[in-house]
Amino acid sequence: MTTDTVTVTGLRAVYGTGTRRVTALDGVTTSFASGTFTAVMGPSGSGKSTLLHCAAGLDRPTEGSVTIDGTRLDDLDEDELTRLRRDRIGFVFQAFNLVSTLTAAQNVELPSRLARRRPPAGDVTAALDAVGLADRAGHRPSELSGGEQQRVAVARALITRPAVVFADEPTGALDSASSRQVLRLLRALVDDHGQTVVMVTHDPAAAAYADRVLLLADGRVVDELTGGITAAAVAARIAEREIVAESSC
Amino acid sequence: MLSVRRSASAFVAVAIGVTLVAAATLLLASGRPQVPDRLARAAVVVQSPEAGASADQFVPTRPWSATAAAGLVGRLSGLPDVVAAVPDRTFYAQPLVDGRPSAADSGREDAHQGHGWSSAQLGGLRLTAGEPPRRAGEVVVDRALGLRVGAPVTVLTAVGPEPYTVTGLVDGPGVHVADEVAAALAPGVRAIGLVLAPGADPERVAMAARGVVGGDGRVLTGAARGVLEPPGDARTRWIGMQVLTATAALAGFVTVFVVSSTFAFTLAQRRRELGLLRAVGATGRQVRRMVGAEALAVGASAGLVGLLLGAALAPVLGRLLVDVGYEPSTFRVRYELWPVAVSLAAGPVIAVLAVWSASRRAARVRPLEALREAAVEQRPIGRLRAATGTLLLATGVALSVGTATADEARVAAQYALYAVMALVAGATVLAPVVVGPLVRLLRSPVRRPGGAIGMLVRGGALTATRRTAAIAAPVLLTVAFAVLVSGMVRTTSAAYAAGRADNVNAGWIVVPDRAPGLSDRAVAATGGTALLPTTVYRTDPATPPKDRPLTALGVEPEGFAAANRVLTVVAGSLDDLTGADTVVVTASANLLPSEPYPVVFADGTSVSLRVVAVVTDTSIPGDLLVPRAVVRAHDPSALTSTVYVRDRIDPPVGARILDVPAWAAEADAAEDRLIWLFTLLLIGVSAGYGAIAVANTLLLAAAGRAADLRLIRMAGATRRQVIWLVTAESALVVLIGALLGGAVAFVGLLSVRAGLAEQVGAPVDLMVPWPVVAGVVGLCLLLAVLSSVLPTWRLLRHRPARSPVGG
Numbered sequence A: 001m002t003t004d005t006v007t008v009t010g011l012r013a014v015y016g017t018g019t020r021r022v023t024a025l026d027g028v029t030t031s032f033a034s035g036t037f038t039a040v041m042g043p044s045g046s047g048k049s050t051l052l053h054c055a056a057g058l059d060r061p062t063e064g065s066v067t068i069d070g071t072r073l074d075d076l077d078e079d080e081l082t083r084l085r086r087d088r089i090g091f092v093f094q095a096f097n098l099v100s101t102l103t104a105a106q107n108v109e110l111p112s113r114l115a116r117r118r119p120p121a122g123d124v125t126a127a128l129d130a131v132g133l134a135d136r137a138g139h140r141p142s143e144l145s146g147g148e149q150q151r152v153a154v155a156r157a158l159i160t161r162p163a164v165v166f167a168d169e170p171t172g173a174l175d176s177a178s179s180r181q182v183l184r185l186l187r188a189l190v191d192d193h194g195q196t197v198v199m200v201t202h203d204p205a206a207a208a209y210a211d212r213v214l215l216l217a218d219g220r221v222v223d224e225l226t227g228g229i230t231a232a233a234v235a236a237r238i239a240e241r242e243i244v245a246e247s248s249c
Numbered sequence B: 001m002l003s004v005r006r007s008a009s010a011f012v013a014v015a016i017g018v019t020l021v022a023a024a025t026l027l028l029a030s031g032r033p034q035v036p037d038r039l040a041r042a043a044v045v046v047q048s049p050e051a052g053a054s055a056d057q058f059v060p061t062r063p064w065s066a067t068a069a070a071g072l073v074g075r076l077s078g079l080p081d082v083v084a085a086v087p088d089r090t091f092y093a094q095p096l097v098d099g100r101p102s103a104a105d106s107g108r109e110d111a112h113q114g115h116g117w118s119s120a121q122l123g124g125l126r127l128t129a130g131e132p133p134r135r136a137g138e139v140v141v142d143r144a145l146g147l148r149v150g151a152p153v154t155v156l157t158a159v160g161p162e163p164y165t166v167t168g169l170v171d172g173p174g175v176h177v178a179d180e181v182a183a184a185l186a187p188g189v190r191a192i193g194l195v196l197a198p199g200a201d202p203e204r205v206a207m208a209a210r211g212v213v214g215g216d217g218r219v220l221t222g223a224a225r226g227v228l229e230p231p232g233d234a235r236t237r238w239i240g241m242q243v244l245t246a247t248a249a250l251a252g253f254v255t256v257f258v259v260s261s262t263f264a265f266t267l268a269q270r271r272r273e274l275g276l277l278r279a280v281g282a283t284g285r286q287v288r289r290m291v292g293a294e295a296l297a298v299g300a301s302a303g304l305v306g307l308l309l310g311a312a313l314a315p316v317l318g319r320l321l322v323d324v325g326y327e328p329s330t331f332r333v334r335y336e337l338w339p340v341a342v343s344l345a346a347g348p349v350i351a352v353l354a355v356w357s358a359s360r361r362a363a364r365v366r367p368l369e370a371l372r373e374a375a376v377e378q379r380p381i382g383r384l385r386a387a388t389g390t391l392l393l394a395t396g397v398a399l400s401v402g403t404a405t406a407d408e409a410r411v412a413a414q415y416a417l418y419a420v421m422a423l424v425a426g427a428t429v430l431a432p433v434v435v436g437p438l439v440r441l442l443r444s445p446v447r448r449p450g451g452a453i454g455m456l457v458r459g460g461a462l463t464a465t466r467r468t469a470a471i472a473a474p475v476l477l478t479v480a481f482a483v484l485v486s487g488m489v490r491t492t493s494a495a496y497a498a499g500r501a502d503n504v505n506a507g508w509i510v511v512p513d514r515a516p517g518l519s520d521r522a523v524a525a526t527g528g529t530a531l532l533p534t535t536v537y538r539t540d541p542a543t544p545p546k547d548r549p550l551t552a553l554g555v556e557p558e559g560f561a562a563a564n565r566v567l568t569v570v571a572g573s574l575d576d577l578t579g580a581d582t583v584v585v586t587a588s589a590n591l592l593p594s595e596p597y598p599v600v601f602a603d604g605t606s607v608s609l610r611v612v613a614v615v616t617d618t619s620i621p622g623d624l625l626v627p628r629a630v631v632r633a634h635d636p637s638a639l640t641s642t643v644y645v646r647d648r649i650d651p652p653v654g655a656r657i658l659d660v661p662a663w664a665a666e667a668d669a670a671e672d673r674l675i676w677l678f679t680l681l682l683i684g685v686s687a688g689y690g691a692i693a694v695a696n697t698l699l700l701a702a703a704g705r706a707a708d709l710r711l712i713r714m715a716g717a718t719r720r721q722v723i724w725l726v727t728a729e730s731a732l733v734v735l736i737g738a739l740l741g742g743a744v745a746f747v748g749l750l751s752v753r754a755g756l757a758e759q760v761g762a763p764v765d766l767m768v769p770w771p772v773v774a775g776v777v778g779l780c781l782l783l784a785v786l787s788s789v790l791p792t793w794r795l796l797r798h799r800p801a802r803s804p805v806g807g
């Protein structure tokens, strides 16, 4: 049961040179077991997005390796990496998730189309239905609200049944009702389809939907919570860490 | 992925380009020589042997002598199915109405040509009144002149005004005289027309005629007889062809240029979307193919529209070309297949070429760019781009120098065009490197409108140098073309005029007025030194090409030497130019005095001349000098082109008098006028197109800036401030483009000047037509400000937060 979908070992990501040198990740080793929902948290600039990008093969780390579904990413060339993303990975970003010239349905079927497969029309409708947007299939992103756009992105992550879905602050720009809807959908991916979800968030309430919370600071994993995660528990743990950080300065 | 709104600007750019290409190629294909009406009834025409290659392609063929022609006529009229073989003689004869050449006729070459009466049957001319001319002093004229049968008429010939009596009228231009009179005025024959029996097959007769003629001429039938059109028409047509080819080439270039910057720009604005596509699984190849397919679709549809527009425009332009003098009056637009095919292909080809480099860049967009800010700054330019730009600039400078040193003005104009293209392309490729430093230089004037705006304008231009350069590119193109082309033409003609004036040592100059040349009597009346040019053919078998045409000037040696300041005798003496077989050659002929120099004269007779002196090449405005009497003896129709006189005199009939500077300035006035019109046409094409491109890119840019501007507004900027910001931004971009374009043009002009100074042997003034420059920059500025302020103003009517976000 505890096979790992994503494993990262010794990840270091360094940007810039000289005085403008920034170490975004400073030796991160962790793994995301299949069929689990992980929330990544931490102060701004702690390297959460960088971790997500490296783990998803959107960016190459300076050091360390990433394995997704048994495939080591460092061995892949750009095209192989693209194909892997298309088939095994889904994305939900904070904003700008959809191609503005395509309708919701077209956005959903985009990854399959790129892989030269035409998804059965029923699948697209089912995916949109699952996110509660079956009646908005023909609408373009400019005609959808922020929350609806996020849900279309989730539907897109649903349809190819990727092994892992990465979400970077998917609810960052949403009100609490829309947030709950999106989070429930992500949760359903794990519960109903056995997919793996890794989500970056600042919101302890959002983190409460996860099975596990990873706390990052200064590019390192500094803490981890598992089992019985509640918003209050997460908030308490973060506050604790901040006190420790402040007193140590 | 195709969006109508987004493709609109590329569509417009391609459509306009293809319209120009289609119109130009349709006109180009229509410009075919016409069989002159005068020879319409001669199904087969035998033409005398072609002259060998020369700098001027519009020399007449080498004539047969009177005896050779008579022999040929005799043998040709004996062929089966030939009713008559008529030697066609053409000479100068211009009827005077009320003592002056008829104003209506001055533009038509065939209005002042005379022929033997028997030639009339070749064109099927019939008398509408009176009788044919039978003896000297009798003439048949065009009914349009308004003369009556029996009326006296003065006809200007090469000798002078001659009294004639009108014996008959015809419906056609020119005058007809008795055949013997024609034979005396034009002893050499250049064409023999065959009138065939009804029902005869021209090709069969032509075959037989070829057997008779052998290598001593060409037998022509059908449309091939078009080569017999008057040389003046052929020349006009040739100039028209040059103009059209250059316009088509320029249109193609400008289109690729503008369309590629439009594509580059649209794709730069779509980086985030491309990044998203890459993130969800599009490979680089797929992105590239998608972009290419979009371009193809836009190109094909825009090409179709352009073709239709071009086809509709062609007749209008054709009429314009005739009016201006780029095409003879016989010009008609014909819809041939190849221009249609070329224009149909042009759209997609242009689009695919134009999108090529942009699509490579699009394929390299990294998935992460979906998550970052849209205006990511890259290195200003890559190494390949730097190398390409440098190479293009170097080519451009080399071509500019070539322009300045080319012998013929029209060749130079062609070179100039390619030079400008290379310079402009090079400058555009390298522009992003210069934008940064330039913006920093321009800092102080921009800062004045107010701290925040100056900061924003400068910040925008600096962080997105590629974007700034892309918007500035059409301005650069427009300004560089306008300044360089017009400056080059002005500088060149001024330099030549100065050179001409310096060469002449005379007070006044008499030139023909509404006539092709001056008669002997007019020359005698002036008492000056005359130049009597004629074409001779060098027949020396040792110096190919065979029958090389040369311009021989008939002169009086002392008078000529006195009026010519640059005459430099290398060997022999000009005083020996007196005998009927004497000739003065230029140094490039590589001959020494007393060497033989065999030529064929205009009457078809071969004469072995003897070199008596050698002068430098630049000494004389021709190839040879011969005694004036020798030219007159062999070419009874030769006309004097120029007479140098010491003091002002009253000009004789058909002449005008000018002082030397005025003459120098107008010597090539007709040609200069055509070249200047040509220049304006090219500037019009590039400036018009460039201006559209400026508007196009700025409209696109405005759409892309919507989110930014909304932010600035929310940060507390008033509407006025935002409008100011946008105005300042577009003015800055136009300024950058104009400065870069001006710099490019200046480099080109300096090399032109250097080359010219060497050629003329004197310092040359740089002439820049400032009105043209100001007009072009002003136009760009106006369009730029309008096309960025208007969309911004519309945007600002909404409340800052409420407009839809265009991802």
Ligand SMILES: Nc1ncnc2c1ncn2[C@@H]1O[C@H](COP(=O)(O)OP(=O)(O)OP(=O)(O)O)[C@@H](O)[C@H]1O
Pocket: A015, A016, A022, A023, A024, A042, A043, A044, A045, A046, A047, A048, A049, A050, A051
């Ligand atoms: N492309 C880049 N170039 C330079 N520095 C970068 C780049 N990407 C990230 N960084 C730096 O790396 C550090 C970690 O960035 P990252 O985006 O991972 O933070 P984060 O934890 O996601 O922050 P936030 O919660 O604000 O999104 C930051 O200091 C950031 O400035």
Ligand SMILES: [Mg+2]
Pocket: A048, A049, A050
């Ligand atoms: Mg982040």
